[in-house]
Amino acid sequence: MIRAPWAVVAAGAVVIVLGSALRPLVVADREPPPVSVEAVETTRLVCPDPIANALITSVVTGFVAPGLGGKSGATRSGGAASSTGAAQLATMPPKGASEKRAISKAGRSETLSTSGMPLPPVVATGIGSLAPGLTLDQFTLGEQGRTRGLAAMECVAAGTDEWFVGGGSGVGRLSVVTLTNPEDSPASVDVLLFGPGGALPAPAGRGVFVPGRGQVRLSLSDLAPGVANFVVHVETLSGRVAAAVSDRLVNGLIPRGLEWVPRSTGPSTRTIVSAIPGKVSPVRLSVLSPQHDATVRVRLITPSGTFAPAGMAKLALSAGRVEVIDITSALRQQPVAVELTSDQPVVGGAWYQLGDATGIAEFAYAAGAPELTGPAAVAGLPIASGYRHRLYLTNTGGKQASVVVTVYDDAGRSRTTTLRVARGSTQVWTVRPPTKRTSGIFSMVVTPSATSTHIRGMRITSLPTGSGTMAAGVTLSPVRSKVVVPEAQPNLAVSAG
Template sequence: MNRTTLSLIAGTAALAAVTGFAALTEPAAPATDTTKAAKAAAVLPVERTSLLCPAPSSSDLAETTYTSFTPVTKGTGSDGTAELQSATGQSADAGSAADDEKKTAAKPVLTPKTPGTPVTGETSGGEAPALVGTAEGRFAPGWTLQETTQVAAGTGRGLLGVTCTAPDTEFWFPGVSTAADRTDYVHLTNPDDSAAVADIELYGKDGAVATTVGEGLTIPAHSSEPILLSTLTDEKQDDLTVHVNVRSGRVGAAVQALDDKLGGDWLAASTDPAGSLVVPGIPKDATAVRLVAFAPDDADADLKVQLASASGLITPAGQETLHVKAGMTTAVDLGDITRGEPGSLVLTPTDRSVPVVAAVRVVRGKGEKQESAFIPAASPVGTRASAADNGAKNATLSLTAPQGTAKVKVTASAGSAGGTTASQTYTIKSGTTQDVQLPVPAGLKGTYALTVEPLTDTPVYASRTLTQAIGGVPGFTIQTLPDDRGTVAVPQAEEDLTVLQK
């Protein structure tokens, strides 16, 4: 920016509002000298959001639904658009006339009509591509996309779901596997006009795992690459952590974990490494829970393991603590830890704080009718979060407040094909997890979205479980609800003409 030709202050306010790109900036601590303290930041809606959805399945039996939802946000204008298109159907630049014609001819999978009402799109078979979504104006703040797939038979059969994510440069996935009965893919999607370069690192029980082609992987512009983990190494390990580090550009990343006997689901990235973690919303009827953790730094981590149950924080007998060696993946079976009540895992340091990442694998059902899903450690709901694609009877919302009692407002949107909004306020007692009785839109037709808004400062964590019986198997999928980053803090400032003299 040329300071002699452009007002620095005016440029700051405009640029922050336009390029907030679904990011929320915390205001700095107030200065001690009030004459120098900056004015309070204005919190404005973001004006553009980008989301990436991985290719849903390679099975010919796959039936996939995409659901888009933007909550109504104060301060937005009347203009805006949003659409979801094939990641490979977009021209990287103006290019040739043929490229322009191809881009024009590409039909969006879905196009939202108005904030506050979900819209759905469908596809079937194993050829569905990865998708890129872009929302601008009034559709951008808090925009969420849900990809839900039913697979009737074969490896990974069951219900698979994932919240489409914003592109980024680093991802941690504890809980992947190269075992003989697992087929795990890391999906990398590049939405930009230039190629991205990424490294995929694997860490097992003994540390870093040697890989053959994990470094310097090129993801071409406007493309998606599913990378089979077993092609990166000959080692067969039940529990691994994948680290995706993007050297150049940015990508969307998710892991599709498919099991020969236990179905499959998407594993979303864990929240950033931290000394304390929360894994929210383990179903009350879980028959097996396996915790996988990894310490990326050069120090061991000792964690206290607690379950935030319906009645309060409890320590599982025999699993009071977890020692995680530096650079190594540690896994522990917690069995049917919830014992008929909803719960959330709370991991805290026993002594000094060492950053870790974590996720759990949850199994429901018995014998040959078992299905599995994953819950990564999550960040708090923050200001607001939404989950789309909820039916009248197939959705469960779990809320937990490990550090203190919290009040939470939950709003059910209008239905995708009809219905009116409804809301309810809940009190979540300190250290507990509650499966709340959901408000369902009156006259509901189609599916609806849930929006969670904490009314107190106490951190609240949330996850949403969808269930669907598929061939007698209790299919399910779980998505966490981190802050939707629908607003950005823009500093208030005054024009200072002295910058023109510098």
């Protein structure tokens, strides 16, 4: 029998009144329990198995941002601090031995590469002084054939709720949801899909079983064929998984690009989609209000300021339907971030293309970006000739922001630069390695000053080739470095005897 909530409350009230007649209840005034902010003690990040074949090479790089460990190894009871710590990359094969790489100290990086051969999912684990600031990124280059393109992704901790704005299941489109479970116990997952026509039933995406230390792939063409634009919501019912969405386009035998769809911030009444480079076409903005009809106001944040695009400043969304708008003409060939403010929570992202309209091309994504409440890190930026790395920073605050950028080579050598980001603007900088090398990789740490709030960012890597420029972007997210720990408190609700 289901009892109405008011009946339960009323019954509870009677018990309290009768009890108070026999034994007075004394409740002391309570202050909020004290808390302490401590360095994290363990971090574990997960990459799905890297894209690889004879024409594609993927590199997974682990890096630890320095200076975030604090009193590493300190106990919560005030014990002595220790400098001990360890970090490593390890493959997660279905059976057999794991391939491992140890990161020796903060500021250093290590890699695992496919070298054209398959590689299982990769897990990065940091403990003690090497847990704060641990970063894991994947970078993929397909130089020719139908899989030509650049792809990059930030590998994250297994979680329970993820949103992706992108992918499709039309002709020539291959979009795949990958669910990786690094835990020993299994997980159960719902993959919920939204398209321009509304929420899609996709029963094969409900209650997906992901075995412990296993991985499951779901093609969006199998779940819901013939959909041009998706928003994907991955919701874990039990356990935890690291979700990812890959996307590839072809026109017959002509490659049209490949990319990982970046994670987006969840539904919110204010979303910043950051960032879209200049001189790309077309640019399509996708917005979804999952639950309710919504009104969304659109503003573009450019190098020179913020404005509402004519004819696109206000959108009316129907609940559950993905609205796709071509905003190419409004960008005026300049780099921008897109601000979405709404009366109901929405998610948003953008897709843009580089290259010929019908020939060989490339595409990339921008997603709803989190505010940088602390340092962000990017690992494994290639140094080889031709690569260009640009940092896009958007400041939605009311004053100029100061951001410190430090780059590290794989041996830990570094160089630091301080950048200024004007209020209400999106600015772009070229990022170069700290030393004059022609090969290898470098990593980057982006740290807003303590007074510089409302900063969001993205790194975009491009590679010009004879058949057009390839590009891949990664949204900046704060690294996991601190945790708020409440102190244990006695129960102050006592009875007077």
